[in-house]
Amino acid sequence: MRSYFIAVGTAVLMTTAAIADGHATGDAAAGEKGFKKCKSCHMIVSNDGSVIQKGSKTGPNLYGLYNRVMGSQEGFRYSKGLVAMGEQDAAWDEAQFVAWTKDPSDFLKESLGKRQRSKMSYKLKSEKDARNIWAYLVSVGPEAETTTN
DSSP, X not given: OHHHHHXXXXXXXXHHHHOTTSSOOSOHHHHHHHGGGTTTTOOEEOTTSOEEEOOOSSSOOOTXXXXXXXXXXXXXXXXXXXXXXXXXXXXXXXXXXXHHHHOHHHHHXXXXXXXXXXXXXXOOSOHHHHHHHHHHHHHTSHHHHHHHO
């Protein structure tokens, strides 16, 4: 078990070091295609109401996810674990997103030190897919809009 935590810690450190620009290391175009896996629960709708990706409202809107405090989007009821993460000022970045999408309940357990149940049950099998989807989310977010205008 100890070697597992060492491996996870090392992976997080390596991932953090690999994020040179602070945003994304994946392929946004591939992430747009990969987002099909997410649409059954999530949508991407900008603050002005423009629909970037149609999807369900089962999960929170993923617009502006980069640097959003976990469990903080208005109008969505998060699990106790994600609310607790937000109370610790944990915010979404690529490393957090990749770890979350691999196994949300394990992510909460490792982050909070106790078993927590996540409302999200879907897991991405590929870290590459997670990185690509993250790159796509960042590319359509508010920071992308302000840097391209």
